[in-house]
Amino acid sequence: MEFIIEYFTLILGDGNWKFWLEGISLTLMFVSLSLLIGGVLSIPLAIARANRHPIFNPMVWSFTYFFRGTPLLVQTYLLYYGLPQFDFVKDSFMWPMLREATWCALIAFTLNTAAYTTEIFRGAIEAVPHGEIEAAKACGMSPFKRMRRIILPSALRISLPAYSNEVIFMLHGSVILGVLPIIDIFGAAKTINSRYYVSFEGFIPCAILYMILVFGITRIFRMLEKRYHAHLRPRTS
Amino acid sequence: MFKKITMAAAGLAMTFAASSAMADGHMLKIGVEGAYPPFSEKTADGTLVGFDVDIAMALCEKMGKKCELVEQDWDGIIPNLLNKKYDAIIASMSITEERKKKVDFSEKYYNTPSRFVAKEGVDWADTNEGLAGKTVGVQRGTIQHDYLLAVYPDADVKPYGTAEEAYLDIEAGRLDAILVDSLAVDGGFLKTDAGKGFAFFGGDHSDPKYFGDGAGVAVRKGEEELRDAFTKAIQEIRADGTYEKINMKYFDFDIYGG
Numbered sequence: 353m354e355f356i357i358e359y360f361t362l363i364l365g366d367g368n369w370k371f372w373l374e375g376i377s378l379t380l381m382f383v384s385l386s387l388l389i390g391g392v393l394s395i396p397l398a399i400a401r402a403n404r405h406p407i408f409n410p411m412v413w414s415f416t417y418f419f420r421g422t423p424l425l426v427q428t429y430l431l432y433y434g435l436p437q438f439d440f441v442k443d444s445f446m447w448p449m450l451r452e453a454t455w456c457a458l459i460a461f462t463l464n465t466a467a468y469t470t471e472i473f474r475g476a477i478e479a480v481p482h483g484e485i486e487a488a489k490a491c492g493m494s495p496f497k498r499m500r501r502i503i504l505p506s507a508l509r510i511s512l513p514a515y516s517n518e519v520i521f522m523l524h525g526s527v528i529l530g531v532l533p534i535i536d537i538f539g540a541a542k543t544i545n546s547r548y549y550v551s552f553e554g555f556i557p558c559a560i561l562y563m564i565l566v567f568g569i570t571r572i573f574r575m576l577e578k579r580y581h582a583h584l585r586p587r588t589s
Numbered sequence: 590m591f592k593k594i595t596m597a598a599a600g601l602a603m604t605f606a607a608s609s610a611m612a613d614g615h616m617l618k619i620g621v622e623g624a625y626p627p628f629s630e631k632t633a634d635g636t637l638v639g640f641d642v643d644i645a646m647a648l649c650e651k652m653g654k655k656c657e658l659v660e661q662d663w664d665g666i667i668p669n670l671l672n673k674k675y676d677a678i679i680a681s682m683s684i685t686e687e688r689k690k691k692v693d694f695s696e697k698y699y700n701t702p703s704r705f706v707a708k709e710g711v712d713w714a715d716t717n718e719g720l721a722g723k724t725v726g727v728q729r730g731t732i733q734h735d736y737l738l739a740v741y742p743d744a745d746v747k748p749y750g751t752a753e754e755a756y757l758d759i760e761a762g763r764l765d766a767i768l769v770d771s772l773a774v775d776g777g778f779l780k781t782d783a784g785k786g787f788a789f790f791g792g793d794h795s796d797p798k799y800f801g802d803g804a805g806v807a808v809r810k811g812e813e814e815l816r817d818a819f820t821k822a823i824q825e826i827r828a829d830g831t832y833e834k835i836n837m838k839y840f841d842f843d844i845y846g847g
Binding site for chain 2: 367433436442447451452453531533535539542543545546547548549550551552
């Protein structure tokens with residue numbers, strides 16, 4: 353009993369609960385913002401890939417290949433330590449933003465998730481049943497209308513399970529914030545460990561918090577799948 | 590099957606025997622940080638050098654022991670002492686009450702104040718009001734970190750894994766100021782090319798409540814014999830001039846402090 357009290361004093365006492373609160377809100381903010389912006393970016397990119405656009409397809413392919421071909425940590429470091437090497441970056445109007453670790457991380461995370469999501473959506477667009485597109489054509493829909501009304505809604509549905517993995521990977525990838533001077537959940541754990549000279553005590557609540565977040569994510573996706581895959585489920589009656 | 594288990598047990602027993610022999614015998618493992626110039630740093634070919642390293646070697650010689658240096662990140666330096674990865678820490682570790690709960694310390698082997706560093710010519714006061722809203726970098730889990738959290742609640746404190754990362758970021762323009770041991774930042778940053786255009790501001794910070802009583806050698810609790818051997822060796826190298834020779838190699842005044 354005494355041990356438990358001691359443990360909770362260690363991880364929550366002495367103002368440490370503030371690190372956890374800050375960590376949770378920063379992790380959630382970074383992950384949701386990068387997923388949101390990355391997701392929006394990825395839709396036109398995926399369409400360009402799926403349509404084999406002669407100019408854009410190779411460009412988008414190079415982009416996704418780079419961001420899927422290198423670790424997120426390396427991408428973040430390239431941005432974070434690379435940019436200040438150039439004086440024109442430090443003199444530009446962007447510097448007040450790029451000087452912040454938060455922006456470097458957000459840019460790296462967004463581009464990374466955009467690359468993965470582009471490929472997920474591309475695969476989904478290509479997997480839209482041909483019959484649906486034929487039917488749309490037969491109804492006289494223009495290519496744009498076909499994309500908007502038939503192909504994209506169908507593709508987004510198909511990509512739900514794969515995308516839920518991407519969301520979880522992004523959450524796990526966000527521990528990279530903790531190696532920058534940003535206090536996310538992992539950073540909070542490291543700060544508490546180093547404040548009390550312990551090696552793993554702080555990682556226990558850290559692991560539990562990530563598990564709870566993943567539980568929430570899988571729940572949300574289960575709901576979404578239930579709703580948007582309703583037409584695919586076998587009839588029960 | 591049974592034979593395998595006995596052999597494994599014998600192997601285990603030998604490992605235990607070996608590790609305890611390390612602590613009692615002539616072989617001593619010393620944990621150093623290797624990223625805190627000029628106290629400890631790595632040369633291009635990977636050798637550990639610096640004031641801490643030289644002091645460690647001199648102490649070992651006085652104690653008549655063979656020493657092996659083990660490089661260790663600051664974050665895990667106390668946990669890994671407790672895990673017996675090495676037997677002592679000689680890494681500019683300040684003797685503080687909080688740390689004394691975990692480890693035992695020898696007498697100090699040096700004591701220097703901490704100071705703020707920023708771009709040359711800033712007119713900020715080194716108080717909480719003066720640094721309100723400023724971005725201040727510090728090494729995570731150090732006395733300077735605790736001091737900033739306690740005394741500078743209005744500053745935006747950015748914790749780094751090593752002092753060198755904080756130097757990189759103040760040079761890159763990401764930090765307004767850093768708080769570091771004055772000698773470490775002088776030799777490790779201000780006197781290097783990267784530190785051009787940066788300077789100390791404000792006075793010395795050495796409130797013993799946060800900064801403790803100087804840097805000592807840390808050993809596991811209960812190893813009084815080893816601790817006292819280090820204390821005795823520190824007194825000996827102070828007395829016979831070895832300390833002064835090492836001191837003058839890195840600094841132009843006596844850093845032992847009053």
